[in-house]
Amino acid sequence: ELQLVESGGGLVQPGESLRLSCAASGFTFSNYDMHWVRQITGKRLEWVSGIGSAGDTYYPGSVKGRFTISRENAKNSLYLQMNDLTAGDTAVYYCATDRIYYSTSGKRVWTGMDVWGQGTTVTVSS
Amino acid sequence: EIVLTQSPAILSLSPGERATLSCRASQSVRTYLAWYQQKPGQAPSLLIYDASNRATGIPARFSGSGSGTDFTLTISSLEPEDFAVYYCQQRSTWPLAFGGGTKVEIK
Numbered sequence A: 001e002l003q004l005v006e007s008g009g010g011l012v013q014p015g016e017s018l019r020l021s022c023a024a025s026g027f028t029f030s031n032y033d034m035h036w037v038r039q040i041t042g043k044r045l046e047w048v049s050g051i052g053s054a055g056d057t058y059y060p061g062s063v064k065g066r067f068t069i070s071r072e073n074a075k076n077s078l079y080l081q082m083n084d085l086t087a088g089d090t091a092v093y094y095c096a097t098d099r100i101y102y103s104t105s106g107k108r109v110w111t112g113m114d115v116w117g118q119g120t121t122v123t124v125s126s
Numbered sequence B: 001e002i003v004l005t006q007s008p009a010i011l012s013l014s015p016g017e018r019a020t021l022s023c024r025a026s027q028s029v030r031t032y033l034a035w036y037q038q039k040p041g042q043a044p045s046l047l048i049y050d051a052s053n054r055a056t057g058i059p060a061r062f063s064g065s066g067s068g069t070d071f072t073l074t075i076s077s078l079e080p081e082d083f084a085v086y087y088c089q090q091r092s093t094w095p096l097a098f099g100g101g102t103k104v105e106i107k
Helices: none
Strands: A003-007 A011-013 A020-026 A031-037 A047-049 A066-073 A077-082 A091-098 A100-102 A106-108 A120-124 B004-007 B011-013 B021-027 B031-039 B045-049 B063-067 B071-076 B084-088 B102-106
Touching: A020 A031, A020 A091, A020 A120, A031 A077, A047 A066, A047 A077, A047 B084, A077 A091, A091 B021, A100 B031, B004 B084, B011 B021, B021 B031, B021 B084, B021 B102, B031 B063, B045 B063, B071 B084
Parallel strands: A011 A120, B011 B102
Antiparallel strands: A003 A020, A020 A077, A031 A047, A031 A091, A066 A077, A091 A120, A100 A106, B004 B021, B021 B071, B031 B045, B031 B084, B063 B071, B084 B102
């Protein structure tokens, strides 16, 4: 069974740091791109970082310079280091995976984010 | 940066009715668009990828269409378990983006 399990969420004060982890199982982790997506309660989904199978990283402007995504393929694990946290970072954080591959006909196919974890809650408050 | 705009924000329908949800991109995303369903207290789950392909296990009443900037998710006949929030997402260019969501509620 393909599975992602997040951990590391909690209550921190503004300006503090937190490191989230995501443990993967049931698939060849190193072949997949990985993402962190967050959701403020009752609000829209927000993509906050992505890392390719080759280790290339991507961020939106809202977190660039504060968040760092990394992966450890030998441990089937994904991480998100979050620094200088603010109340605006309070949310449920999900890890998710997707993949881009080429079909036998040569067509580029994107799988969509087809596996999601259950989420871990980060609360930033004094 | 690509912005995805979903409409309507809320769709009030009865079971058995047809639901048509729209997602418009601020610039072309080719067919790199996915649709997700989210129920309260749950993580999103993939419905449609590459604009028109149903994910594994998704019933045939769900269909996606479109390319470029205009996309549609259609639920041909709403079942009770389909009342949820639906999001579109693009992976044409970085940064990735989600739409604001459409809530399909029981009328």
